[in-house]
Amino acid sequence: xxxxxxxxxxxxxxxxxxxxxxxxxxxxxxxxxxxxxxxxxxxxxxxxxxxxxxxxxxxxxxxxxxxxxxxxxxxxxxxxxxxxxxxxxxxxxxxxxxxxxxxxxxxxxxxxxxxxxxxxxxxxxxxxxxxxxxxxxxxxxxxxxxxxxxxxxxxxxxxxxxxxxxxxxxxxxxxxxxxxxxxxxxxxxxxxxxxxxxxxxxxxxxxxxxxxxxxxxxxxxxxxxxxxxxxxxxxxxxxxxxxxxxxxxxxxxxxxxxxxxxxxxxxxxxxxxxxxxxxxxxxxxxxxxxxxxxxxxxxxxxxxxxxxxxxxxxxxxxxxxxxxxxxxxxxxxxxxxxxxxx
Numbered sequence: 142x143x144x145x146x147x148x149x150x151x152x153x154x155x156x157x158x159x160x161x162x163x164x165x166x167x168x169x170x171x172x173x174x175x176x177x178x179x180x181x182x183x184x185x186x187x188x189x190x191x192x193x194x195x196x197x198x199x200x201x202x203x204x205x206x207x208x209x210x211x212x213x214x215x216x217x218x219x220x221x222x223x224x225x226x227x228x229x230x231x232x233x234x235x236x237x238x239x240x241x242x243x244x245x246x247x248x249x250x251x252x253x254x255x256x257x258x259x260x261x262x263x264x265x266x267x268x269x270x271x272x273x274x275x276x277x278x279x280x281x282x283x284x285x286x287x288x289x290x291x292x293x294x295x296x297x298x299x300x301x302x303x304x305x306x307x308x309x310x311x312x313x314x315x316x317x318x319x320x321x322x323x324x325x326x327x328x329x330x331x332x333x334x335x336x337x338x339x340x341x342x343x344x345x346x347x348x349x350x351x352x353x354x355x356x357x358x359x360x361x362x363x364x365x366x367x368x369x370x371x372x373x374x375x376x377x378x379x380x381x382x383x384x385x386x387x388x389x390x391x392x393x394x395x396x397x398x399x400x401x402x403x404x405x406x407x408x409x410x411x412x413x414x415x416x417x418x419x420x421x422x423x424x425x426x427x428x429x430x431x432x433x434x435x436x437x438x439x440x441x442x443x444x445x446x447x448x449x450x451x452x453x454x455x456x457x458x459x460x461x462x463x464x465x466x467x468x469x470x471x472x473x474x475x476x477x478x479x480x481x482x483x
Contacts, residue, residue, distance in 0.1 A: 147197040147450045150431050153327050153354030155306045157230060157274065161425055162450040163200040164193045164229070164443075165358065165436040169215050170208020172381035174239065175247045177208065178438075179382040183215055185439045190219035192440035194229050196447055202330075202356065202434045204234035204279060205264050206248050209241075213267040220269065231268060232275035232356075234310055234330075235260040236282065236291070252278070252286030254294040261298055276304035277330055280311045288316055289323050296324040308354075314343040317353070326353050330434070333357035333424055334366060335405075335462060336389065336398055338474025345429040360424040360433040361417050365389060365398050367445070368409065368416025372399065397471040404465030408458050414448040421449035423462055427478045 149158040168178040169186035190201060201219075203212045213233060220228060235257050237248040251257075257278075264273060276298060278291060295307040308328030309320060320326050329348050331340040337359070348355045361367050363384055375395055378385035388394055402416055409416045421433050437443045454462075463477045 147199075149199070151354075152275075152306070152356070152431050153348075154325070154352050155275075155327050155354065157200075157306065159200050159230065159356075159432050160198050160450055161432050162198060162421060162446070163202055163232075163356065163432050163434050164190055164198050165434040166190070166201055166203035166212045166216055167207050167358075168436045168438050170212035172379070173211075174206075174209050174244045176206075176383045177381055178384070179379050181438055183218075186215050187219045187222070188440050189437045189443055190216065191222055193437065193443045193447075194223055194227060196443065197450070198229065198443075198447075200230040200232060200274070200432070202232040202358075204237070204277075205260055205267075206234070206237040206239060206279065209239050209244060210263070210267055213264055217267060217269040230274040231270060232277065233264050233268065233273055234277040234279040235264070235295075236279040250280045250283045252282035252284060252288075252291030252294075254286075254290065257291060257294045258298070261303055265303065272302060273304045275306045275308055275328060277308040277310045277328065278312070281316060288319050292320045292323050310358075312344075314347040317344070317347055317351070321351060326351065328354040328356060328431075330356050330358055332359050333427075333430070333433075334360050334362040334472070335401065335420055335423055335466065336362045336365065336472035338472055338476070341427055341475040341478075345427060349429040354431045355429050356432045356434055357424055357430055358434045360421045360435060361446070362389065362398070362420075363387075363436075365395075366402060366405070366417060366420035368402060368406070369445075370399070370402070372396075394471075397469045400469040401465055401471040404469065405462070408454070408461055411458075412448075412452060414452060415445050417446045418449040418452055419454070419458075421446055422452040422454050423459070425449070425452075426454055426459060 310330035
């Protein structure tokens with residue numbers, strides 16, 4: 142039986158059309174670094190990527206820093222098992238440089254042109270591709286490199302054919318404005334979920350105005366909105382899982398977040414999907430968001446959220462989420478998707 146193709150949307154002004162949900166490869170980098178997710182089985186990671194592609198997902202988002210190069214290597218191994226005509230688009234990021242002698246140290250935010258070029262070559266090698274489909278600056282720098290200089294470097298890599306499109310991740314609307322004076326920002330990758338909504342205030346409207354594609358990360362807030370997370374599980378997170386140190390996973394914020402999850406359960410039941418799928422579809426309801434990046438550490442986790450790729454929440458659903466956010470006090474930022482004026 143042939144499955145119905147998943148809906149796609151054009152990514153900004155690029156020539157790429159992407160499924161509304163993409164495979165996020167942060168967690169599959171493993172736990173041996175400052176922002177790892179704990180121990181991970183590479184064979185399960187490879188199976189998860191291949192399963193996502195088999196089910197119709199057409200892009201994978203990774204970064205050089207995830208697992209300190211290991212995530213890109215795992216993605217490459219998964220790609221080797223996929224026929225060329227079904228190969229997913231591969232997006233990765235640069236600008237975070239780690240210390241090979243101290244994996245526990247936080248990576249440094251570096252924007253020096255020579256460093257970015259070196260990182261691009263290393264990513265091309267690890268991924269085993271001739272061209273990266275989307276290359277993104279992971280964070281603004283703290284090494285003194287001007288935004289105009291590191292953005293120009295990415296634009297140069299694009300003009301040289303090493304990358305197909307270029308974007309910024311974790312940058313503000315003011316920083317996007319500066320970058321746009323140098324050259325068009327193809328994409329933005331901000332954090333966005335029902336808990337972390339702040340980019341809806343300025344960044345999403347900016348991207349709509351400038352025809353910049355938006356792929357948001359952590360739409361399930363790193364598992365909190367999956368429907369399967371509990372207070373007990375939060376307490377049991379190992380030390381090599383960065384979430385064990387994140388305030389959203391402890392105290393009053395955790396209580397509020399889990400109350401929000403409970404409020405989403407009736408919506409999930411109405412649509413016969415998981416709570417996680419509802420959380421992802423809610424993010425996709427916001428104008429300006431092209432796609433969502435969703436992690437998975439096994440094929441079963443892929444199946445848990447795949448329905449979000451074609452799920453559209455109706456006005457009643459959206460009002461219910463707004464009411465739940467107000468009642469629980471979970472998260473921060475605008476509460477309700479607002480369609481732009483015609």
